[in-house]
Amino acid sequence: MVELTVCIGTSCHLRGATKVIKTFQHLITSNKLEKNISLKGAFCMGQCSGKKVRVSVNSNVFETSPEEAEGFFLKEVLNTAG
Ligand code: FES
Structure with a gap:
């Protein structure tokens, strides 16, 4: 299960x-x-970038944007989900 x-x-x-x-x-x-x-x-992760949205996949923290969200999902989340 990927969080x-x-x-x-x-x-x-x-x-x-x-x-x-x-x-x-x-x-x-x-x-x-x-x-x-x-x-x-989640509420503020304490790592506001001021430019993008913080996202974590399991315990790894990334940043993405509405425009990049689909590409991010395919690259970082599907890989982790296997
Ligand atoms: S609002 Fe602070 S990390 Fe998202």
Whole structure:
């Protein structure tokens, strides 16, 4: 099970966290990955970049944006989900 967490703190929210979550939800559902990936929101991870949205995959922290969310998912999340 992959723990996919999107920061919904103020800074990340302003950078499009809601759109990132919607993209991830769509990709999880359309790829039938509900049993492999647990998608959660988190309050500020203490690593606001001011430019992008903080996302963690298991314990690894990354940053992404609404535009990059699908590519990020395919590269970092699907690889981890196997
Ligand atoms: S608001 Fe997302 S890391 Fe601070």
